[in-house]
Amino acid sequence: MFEKEIYELTRDDLDQYPVWFFPMDDTVDDELTIRPFKGDCQTNDYQVIVRADFVANDGTNYVGYVYWSNPNNIEYVKPVLFVNDEDCVTFWNGMIEANWDDYGEEQKALRSQFPLKYSSEVVQGLESLSSKLEGLYYLDGENIAFKS
Amino acid sequence: MPQYLDEMLGYTKKDMPDHPATLITQFSHTGKINPKAMHKAISKYLPPIAGGKKANYSAETIRSGLQNAYNDIGRPELFKSVNNLIK
Numbered sequence: 001m002f003e004k005e006i007y008e009l010t011r012d013d014l015d016q017y018p019v020w021f022f023p024m025d026d027t028v029d030d031e032l033t034i035r036p037f038k039g040d041c042q043t044n045d046y047q048v049i050v051r052a053d054f055v056a057n058d059g060t061n062y063v064g065y066v067y068w069s070n071p072n073n074i075e076y077v078k079p080v081l082f083v084n085d086e087d088c089v090t091f092w093n094g095m096i097e098a099n100w101d102d103y104g105e106e107q108k109a110l111r112s113q114f115p116l117k118y119s120s121e122v123v124q125g126l127e128s129l130s131s132k133l134e135g136l137y138y139l140d141g142e143n144i145a146f147k148s
Numbered sequence: 149m150p151q152y153l154d155e156m157l158g159y160t161k162k163d164m165p166d167h168p169a170t171l172i173t174q175f176s177h178t179g180k181i182n183p184k185a186m187h188k189a190i191s192k193y194l195p196p197i198a199g200g201k202k203a204n205y206s207a208e209t210i211r212s213g214l215q216n217a218y219n220d221i222g223r224p225e226l227f228k229s230v231n232n233l234i235k
Contacts, residue, residue: 092195
């Protein structure tokens with residue numbers, strides 16, 4: 001059975017399968033294991049990620065994914081963008097203060113491309129989620145802050 | 149206690165069956181339209197990827213994140229049941 005840990009996912013994996021789910025059962029290593037999902041997402045309550053298109057302010061296109069969620073707040077959708085096949089930028093960073101110094105030069109180049117707009121694909125029963133990103137988001141106490 | 153956080157705390161697969169667990173529906177566990185789904189709440193504070201790579205949290209961050217998450221979903225007793233394991 002084809003599966004990966006979420007942090008091992010590549011852009012090529014997303015090209016092959018637009019929707020991945022977290023089985024979170026006894027058949028997987030832990031809660032971060034994902035498998036391609038091929039059915040109708042409306043018929044289950046799995047947490048799924050879905051391929052998304054990102055467009056920078058200069059028109060550059062990128063591929064990434066979001067956690068499909070309703071409500072579609074940034075802390076639930078947690079957008080991830082790939083700058084190449086393996087290296088990504090995570091726009092939601094939870095309790096850890098976001099820091100561009102965590103990234104390489106290719107990822108840091110995004111700083112001049114905000115705002116970024118994203119739209120997830122309409123696929124397998126999932127509606128598109130779309131919004132605009134202004135930087136790297138994180139929790140600053142109880143408030144959501146970002147660094148552009 | 150999510151296993152991926154257990155692992156960050158140094159516990160092995162052998163240790164984990166002895167850790168407290170709870171029975172909940174899939175909707176409450178991971179429901180994508182449920183704003184109070186457990187893993188949605190936990191990953192708000194402790195996302196599995198941060199800074200572009202696999203996250204690795206300190207015990208203190210895990211403690212704070214789980215306490216907030218379980219409070220958010222109205223299940224503070226779940227935090228009390230695992231607090232002693234976070235060290």
